[in-house]
Amino acid sequence: MRITFVLPEATSAGGVRVVAIYAQKLKDRGHQVIAVSTPRREPTLRDRLRVLVKQHKWLKRKPRGVCHFDQVDVEHHIIDRWRPIADADVPDADAVVATWWETVEWVWALAPSKGVKTQFIQDYEIWHGFVERVDATCRLPIPKITTAQWLVKLLADKFAFTDVTLAPNAVDLERFHAPPRGKQPVPTVGLTYTTFRNKGADIAIEACNIARREIPELKVVSFGSSRLNEALPLPEGAQYFHHAPDDKLRDIYASCDAWLFGTRIEGFGLPILEAMACRTPVIGTPAGAAPELLADGAGIPVPPEDPAAMARQIIAVAKMNDADWRALSDRAYQRASRYTWDDATDLFEAALRGAVQRGTGATVAL
Numbered sequence: 001m002r003i004t005f006v007l008p009e010a011t012s013a014g015g016v017r018v019v020a021i022y023a024q025k026l027k028d029r030g031h032q033v034i035a036v037s038t039p040r041r042e043p044t045l046r047d048r049l050r051v052l053v054k055q056h057k058w059l060k061r062k063p064r065g066v067c068h069f070d071q072v073d074v075e076h077h078i079i080d081r082w083r084p085i086a087d088a089d090v091p092d093a094d095a096v097v098a099t100w101w102e103t104v105e106w107v108w109a110l111a112p113s114k115g116v117k118t119q120f121i122q123d124y125e126i127w128h129g130f131v132e133r134v135d136a137t138c139r140l141p142i143p144k145i146t147t148a149q150w151l152v153k154l155l156a157d158k159f160a161f162t163d164v165t166l167a168p169n170a171v172d173l174e175r176f177h178a179p180p181r182g183k184q185p186v187p188t189v190g191l192t193y194t195t196f197r198n199k200g201a202d203i204a205i206e207a208c209n210i211a212r213r214e215i216p217e218l219k220v221v222s223f224g225s226s227r228l229n230e231a232l233p234l235p236e237g238a239q240y241f242h243h244a245p246d247d248k249l250r251d252i253y254a255s256c257d258a259w260l261f262g263t264r265i266e267g268f269g270l271p272i273l274e275a276m277a278c279r280t281p282v283i284g285t286p287a288g289a290a291p292e293l294l295a296d297g298a299g300i301p302v303p304p305e306d307p308a309a310m311a312r313q314i315i316a317v318a319k320m321n322d323a324d325w326r327a328l329s330d331r332a333y334q335r336a337s338r339y340t341w342d343d344a345t346d347l348f349e350a351a352l353r354g355a356v357q358r359g360t361g362a363t364v365a366l
Contacts, residue, residue: 001026001352002093004115006085006103007037010076012066012225012243014270015122018147018169019099020068022120025345027074034075036090041082066243087111095352097145101125104137116356117142123267124154127198135159143355145348147268148289165351168289169268170339175246176277178254183325186219187318190256190280192271193224193240195232200285203262207310208235215318223252253278257325258317263287264304272299276336279329283313297328298335 005023010016019035027033069076079089084106090096096115098107099122107117119137121144126134138159145165146152155161189211191204201224212218212235220238227242234240241252253259259275259282266288273293275282282299284290294301300317302309317325 001095001356002032002091002115003034003352004090004093004096005033005035005099005120006090006096006107007035007099008102009040009082010035010037010067010069010078012068015099015267017068018122018268018270019120020072020074021172021341022345022348023069023074024072025341026349029345029349031349032093034077034091034093035069036077036079036085037069038082038085039078039080084109087114090114094356097352098137101130101134101137104140104142105133108137108140108142116359118352118355119144121146121151121155123265124151127196127265143351143358145351149292150288151267165347165354167344167347167351168292168339169270169273170341170344171270171273171277171336172341173277173337176250176253176274176336178250178278178280180326180330181254181279182322183320184219184255184257186217187215188219188221188256189258189260189283189314189317190221190223190252190275191260191262193222193228193232193234194226195229196226198263198265200262200264200287202232203264203285203305203307203310204260205232205235206307207260207262207314208238210308210311211314211318214315218314218318221252221255223249249274250278253280256280258283258300258314260310260314261285261287261290262307262310263290266290269293273336273339276332279333281317281325281328281332283310283317285310293335298331300328 003026005019023033023035087110092113093115096107096117098104098119104119119142143163145167147169152164152166155164193201208220220235222234222238223241223244225243228240253275259280261272261282261284263285269288269290272282283302284294285302285304300313302313
């Protein structure tokens with residue numbers, strides 16, 4: 001098949017990483033694959049004036065940052081400026097895959113020659129507003145591929161849409177792995193740092209601060225793509241790794257007795273699988289795919305919005321004897337090992353092939 005992925009700005013975000021993995025896997029299977037994305041959006045005059053008034057500086061365009069498509073052998077075309085991607089920007093193909101709600105609008109407007117239209121939906125993408133437009137894209141009669149059971153249910157319950165393929169995310173065990181081990185000499189937990197409230201870093205941080213009242217020596221490590229913000233400080237003495245590469249992430253995960261997942265709203269939650277692949281148990285809220293991933297003793301579920309409950313589980317893990325911790329670590333690794341990118345690509349590829357074979361000639365207005 002000839003397959004085009006349409007993205008907004010291709011960045012270091014986890015969702016872009018997943019798209020890049022599928023693009024590479026599909027190319028490796030003999031398909032012709034190209035990704036087309038926009039450059040970073042220029043700040044508007046209103047944005048610049050707002051920053052000028054509040055921060056007394058002129059907001060400049062940031063240079064292009066790290067992109068997951070830089071790490072794969074897939075053709076990646078960045079168009080001339082930020083604007084809707086149009087027919088002239090994409091080749092004729094068998095399938096064209098929108099990867100974000102706004103790109104669904106663009107893909108819907110493409111000519112039939114650009115491929116059968118499909119939507120890869122990794123979250124209910126209403127974080128920046130535009131709820132009505134997001135909902136309109138969810139209702140469009142184009143096949144959808146998604147990553148977690150809660151999204152399948154959302155599409156069915158809220159939009160009465162059932163032409164959905166579930167392709168759970170996976171973890172690359174060649175990149176994320178660790179040998180069996182015992183507990184750390186000093187109790188250690190880790191978390192992903194971001195100021196984006198949906199991701200719940202504040203919950204995990206508060207849980208660490210509460211746990212330290214009983215375990216003052218508790219060590220905290222963290223990584224993220226955000227710079228540390230004084231409005232959301234890490235616990236005192238925490239180690240922070242900014243833009244850590246995958247080989248460093250592996251070491252960070254493997255240095256912990258537990259990984260904290262405090263997310264409020266999540267599409268899937270790749271750090272859960274990455275930590276578990278590194279034999280690190282996860283203490284997590286029921287967001288994204290966490291209910292499936294942490295079930296049956298593979299991890300430690302905690303209620304949402306409850307730092308005290310998370311702190312109690314941090315303390316419980318810190319006080320585990322070595323044999324019990326190793327058993328929990330083994331269960332985490334076994335769960336992560338169930339999810340492979342080859343299996344996920346089988347599902348993704350079959351969904352695209354089915355969409356191409358069926359075709360979708362329906363036309364409706366947004």
